[in-house]
Amino acid sequence: MLPQRARAMLRRLVPRQPLRLFQWQAACARGASVQRRTWASMIPRPLGPWGAVGNSPPVCRRSSSTPASGPEVALTQERYPVKRLPFSTPSEADLAAFERIIPGRVVTDTEVLAASNVDWLRTVRGCSRVLLRPRTSEEVAHILRYCHERNLAVNPQGGNTGMVGGSVPVFDEIILSTALMNQVISFHSVSGTLVCQAGCILEELSQYVEARGFVMPLDLGAKGSCHIGGNVATNAGGLRFLRYGSLHGTVLGLEVVLADGTVLNCLSTLRKDNTGYDLKQLFIGSEGTLGVITAVSIQCPPKPQAVNVAFLGCPGFAEVLQTFSTCKGLLGEILSAYEFMDAECMWLVRHHLHLTSPVQESPFYVLIETSGSRAEHDAEKLNDFLEQALRSGLVTDGTVATDQMKLKALWALRERISEALSRDGYVYKYDLSLPTDTLYDLVTDLRARLGSQAKRVVGYGHLGDGNLHLNVTSEDFSRSLLDALEPYVYEWTAGQRGSVSAEHGLGFKKKDALHYSKPPAALRLMQQLKALLDPKGILNPYKTLPAQA
Amino acid sequence: MLPQRARAMLRRLVPRQPLRLFQWQAACARGASVQRRTWASMIPRPLGPWGAVGNSPPVCRRSSSTPASGPEVALTQERYPVKRLPFSTPSEADLAAFERIIPGRVVTDTEVLAASNVDWLRTVRGCSRVLLRPRTSEEVAHILRYCHERNLAVNPQGGNTGMVGGSVPVFDEIILSTALMNQVISFHSVSGTLVCQAGCILEELSQYVEARGFVMPLDLGAKGSCHIGGNVATNAGGLRFLRYGSLHGTVLGLEVVLADGTVLNCLSTLRKDNTGYDLKQLFIGSEGTLGVITAVSIQCPPKPQAVNVAFLGCPGFAEVLQTFSTCKGLLGEILSAYEFMDAECMWLVRHHLHLTSPVQESPFYVLIETSGSRAEHDAEKLNDFLEQALRSGLVTDGTVATDQMKLKALWALRERISEALSRDGYVYKYDLSLPTDTLYDLVTDLRARLGSQAKRVVGYGHLGDGNLHLNVTSEDFSRSLLDALEPYVYEWTAGQRGSVSAEHGLGFKKKDALHYSKPPAALRLMQQLKALLDPKGILNPYKTLPAQA
Incomplete structure (x- = not known):
């Protein structure tokens, strides 16, 4: 016999078929719609002739113009101990050469560059003076062949939504933007195979394939700005990983331009192809350091006929697990x-974004999504689960949504945490793979360890994949807080045989933590691969791999 | 209104819940149980001291002993134009050194070697005089370090069930067998993560994880003999690919011993890990040419609560597609x-294996499997599908099985085709990825082209993955038939932008066809990777990549 309160909740939670949204508070729907991230897509159209560059020294000076909002971000080279490598400095002649390759798409306007030099978290800033906007892989090949010959460093940039400083220059690297490489090349309406250029925005691709009865196999909070090429280059995980798995499995083919300008066309649309080494795998997750991804072929699963989202309150982490x-x-x-x-x-999404929780206050919240081919079967399964979860006290409150708008509003509570954090102050982000049963211990531990040094220590993430997003905020960047966090967090993770980067990659900010998750022999082989594919080291330097001794 | 015949069939096919097997013919169950392949697991225990080796010339002579059954298989070096590379020849001193590394597990008995020198299709044969049976990765490392120093070629061998001559020596390469590396290292009963040595037999792993509520994410006809390390090394596809995807997605980690004996421990059990390049991907599908896989970590999905198999007859290939x-x-x-x-x-499985078809004779047959978490939901979905397929004339006859024995019997009709083919004569095997809508055209085309030159031209495969197994048989190996098939089949496939090896790999027999599916830049990069990881070329030489000019 269920206690009376649980029975009352079940009435609210477990509707007759078809499922309807219960206990929905209007206020939630008002504030919670998913917004496009706009801070990274502010680059205006090319502005014509460039200003004076080329004769200035390679070490940057503070720019007088600042990015769109907030105080100026410290230059990476000033905040971190990093030394510029002996690449050439882009000269007037180089810019003229680029202008011949991509006429009218060589950007040197300082306002535009300001936005592309800083990451969206506003934690790292480079001082590149030129941004190139090719439209085709041939143009990318031409640019890289030129840069290779001239020993010019290149920073490939997609939607600039990365979390680890991988998508902006560290010094004056040339920014190679995929923003204009945004064409769908083909879509097969029976198999669901999408082939597109690297600069297509994930959300636009989602809309494109959904209109044709399919979904993208990945989804993430930054979908409104991030580029599919960047997703693949960083092996983005995200919200559908649990169901559709890694990009190593769903990406069917890639076109990549190598450091010397060679076009490597492995843009297969076949589900299976065992002819020789699977070269595309090398570039998935290599963060633009081994080649520039210019086109992607990806397997889209059929669009589910029914989607339900349950948002539940749990009394403790043990109950989250159970x-x-x-x-x-x-x-x-x-x-x-x-x-x-x-x-x-x-608290963060309520306070900073004015979203409203649809359930009673709880120590933990869980968002469960189902996607299936038959609404009434899915509803029955979900009802049975909710009944059992409530009956056994695992869940103390909850709400279920089936219609698109309310689904999105529930998802926004989870998806917009990162945005809310960035409004809370300077954010120290950790993205860890840990054994699920001890996954939250680190958050509790850190709260005790840091005390009032930190403004806030929070934990959330993809529990189904063993992936914790641990975030710590402070009013401003603090070296002493950073020292209290690192290497402590990494050592704690290594002690659990976890990964110090589950899905965000290493970029600039985490590259020196690589050895916490990989043995020396692996590190050596990575360096060898980098040397093989990019002997001059011009592709996204200072990223992914630690500097060689 | 359904025609009367269809209505009668529906009565047979679409049972009330729970599903039962209808129209099952007793004779089918009798002959069709899935048998372990035994021809590749005949290697007896080590036999002690070896015979005379080392002073004979590197080019082999015909062996007086023959493998278990059938006439002696021609030596690869006699049938194909291939030249031995200048590796050292194993000497008495080498054997003594191996004996110190793995005492009692250095095999030189000619009967044992005969079985390991020939592939199970009995199409290629090497003349190795020594087989090593290490138990640990440290022993493998020690062996490879030694071979690397001595310039001795090594042929890594798992269950020796490959289709392309990749698992047996071409000349006198040392056979490095994983047969004794057959221990499960760990299994996590909540996440379903299995870690095991490379020599575990797939079927035994299946039984192991099924007893714990999970299934292996791959299954194939050779499961009774094939090793998981070989599966990963060849990126095996198989029967569950449609549901669980590629090993590039399901393998979580690998331990690999490199050519020089370095142990590369990337045996992660994490679902997500973006720290540096995903090195394990390099070895998945590289057929033992870049390193020897010694242990595998793999994600096992939960065991379905209900499995149904429908075996259906279709009047034409258009209906198979629809x-x-x-x-x-x-x-x-x-x-x-x-x-x-x-x-x-x-015809082949009936004639050679005495299996009986459970449905009326049809031009095509389809096997559909469902796996789900709730029997009554699955039955309802399956019934609705069968009703629609019959009503619209897509399917003319069919049977459905739910219980384990009959499921296996239906699967045997499909799984044992390869075995039946090998009893039909010499088999020319092609394993192609093609656009599904034109997938069968090549079979029809070849039948007309070859006429009486071929004994039989058959087509079957994983239609859901666009994967055709095209097989041609003749009484004996015929050079003129081979010339009629190649490069014709490859050119036809390349014309459709297909893959000349969907899941079998290239091994020895297909390596020169690589360029039909990959561009020169890709080929060049593969050669560079090989040179980087195995500079002396001692690992599985003459395989996967074409000989360099």
């Missing part, structure tokens, strides 16, 4: 996401 | 296999 086990068993193949966030995260 | 579209829509996420075979395949 709810996961229960729902894996009862939802089986229709489970498509299992996300969690702690009470601090809820 | 049945696939229909079942993708109606079965959605529970569809776990969509296989097809033509009438010639059915």
Whole structure:
């Protein structure tokens, strides 16, 4: 016999078929719609002739213009101990050469460059003086062949939504933007194979394939700005990983331009191809350091006929874990996401973004998504799961949504945490893979360790994949707080045999932590691969791999 | 209104819940149980001291002993134009050194070697005089360090079930068998992560994880003999690819010993890890030419609560395709296999293996498997699909199985085609990825082209993945038939932008066809990777990549 309160909740939670949204508070829907990230897509159209460059010294000076909002971000070279490598400095002659390759798309306007020199977290800043906007892989090849010959360093840039400083220059690297490489090349309406240029924005691709009965196999908070090429280059994980797996499995082919300008066309549309080494895999997750991805072929799964989202409150982390086990068993193949966030995260999205929680205050919240081919079957499975979760006290409150707008509003609570954090102050971000059963211990541990040094210590993430996003905020960047966090967080993670970067990559900010998750022999082989594919080291230097002794 | 015949069939096919097997013919169950392949697991325990080796010339002579059955297979070096590379020849001193590394596990008995020198298709044969059976990765490292120093060529061998001559020596390469590396290292009962040595037999791993509520993400006809290390080294596809995807997505980590004996430990158990380049991907599908896989970490999905298999007869290939579209829509996420075979395949398994068809004779047969978490939901979906397929005339006859024994019997009709073919004569095997809508055209085309030159031309395969197994048989190996097939089949495939090896790899027999599916720049990079990882070329020489000019 269920206690009376639980029974009352079940009435609210477990509707008759078809599922309807219960206990929905109007205020939530008002504030929670998913917004496009706009801070990274502000680059205006090319502005014509460039200003004076080329004769100035390679070490940058503070720019007088600042990015769109907030105080000026410290230059990376001033905040971090990093030395410029002996690349050439772009000269007037170089700019003229680029102008011949991509007429009218060589950008030197300082306002435009300001936005492309700083990451969206506003934690690192380069001082590049030129941004190139090619439209085709041939143009990319031509540019790289030129840069290779001239020993010019290049920073490939997609939507500039990365979390680890991988997408902006460290010094004056030439920014090679994929923004104009935004064409769908082909889509096969039976198999769901999409082939497109690297600069297509993920959300636009999603809309494109959804109109044709498919979905993209990945989804992430930055979808409104991030480019598919950047997603692949960073092996983005995101919200659908639990269901559709890694890009190493869903990407069918890539076109990549190598450091010397060679075009490597492995843009296969075949699901299976065992002819020789699977070269495309090398570039998935290599963060633009081995080649520039110019086109992607990706397998899109059929669009589910029914999607449900349940947003639940849990009394403790043990219950979050047990709810996961229960729902894996009862939802089986229709489970498509299992996300969690702690009470601090809820505070952040309520306070900074004015979203409203649709459930009672709880120590933890869980977002469960199901995607299936038959609404009534899915509803029955979900109802059975919710009934059991409530009956056993794993869940204390909850709400379920099926219609598109309310689904999005529930998702926004989880997806916009990162945005809320960035409004809380300077953010120290850690993206860790850990054994699920001890996944939250580090958050508790750090809160005790840091005390009032930190403004906030929060934990959320893709629990279904063992992926914790640990975030610490302070009013401003603080070296002493950073020292309290690192290498402590990395050592803690290594002690659990976890990964110091589950899905964000290493970029500039995490590259020196690589050895916490990989042995020396692996590191050596990575350096050898880099030397083989980019002997002059011009592609995204200072990123991914630690500087060689 | 359905025609009367279709209505009668529906009564047979679409049972009330729970599903039962209809129209099952007792004779089928009798002959069709899945048998372990035994021809590749005949190697007896080590036999002690070796015979005379080392002073004989490197080019082999015909062996007086023959493998287990059938006439002696021609030596590869006699049948194909291939030249031995200048590796050292194993000497008495080398054997003594190996004996110190793995005492009692250095095999030189000619009977044992005969079985390991020939592939199971009995199409290629090497003349190695020594087989090593290490138990640990340290022993493999020690062996490879020694071979690297001594310039001795090594042929890594798993279950020796490959289709392209990749698993046996071409000349006198030392056979490095993973047969004794057959221990499960760990299994996580919540996440389903299995870590095991490379020599574990796939079927035994399946039983191991199934007893714990999970399944292996791959399954194939050779499961009774093939090793998981060989599966990963060849990027095996198989029968569950449609549902669980490629090993590039499901393999979480690998331990690999490099050519010089370096142990590369990337044996992560994490679902997500973006720290540096994903090195393990290099070795998946590289057929032992870049390193020897010694242990595998793999993500096992939960065991489905309900499995159904439908075996259907289709009047034409157009109906096979349309049945696939229909079942993708109606079965959605529970569809776990969509296989097809033509009438010639059915003749082969009936004639050579004495299996009985459970349905009326048809030009084509389709095997559909569903795997789901709730029997009654799955049955309802399957019934709706079958009703629609019959009503629209896509399917003319069919049977459905739910219990384990009968499921296996239906699967055997499809899984044992390869075995039946090998009893039909010499088999020319092609494993192609092609656009599904024109996938069978090549079979029809070849039948007309070859006429009486061929004994049989058959087509079957993983239609859901666009993967055709095209097989041609003749009484004995015939050079003129081979010339009629190649490069014709490859050119036809390249014309469709297909792959000349979907899942079998290139091994020895297909390596020169690589350029039909990959451009010169890709080939060049593969050669560079080989040179980087195995500068002396001692690992599985003469395989995967064409000989360099």
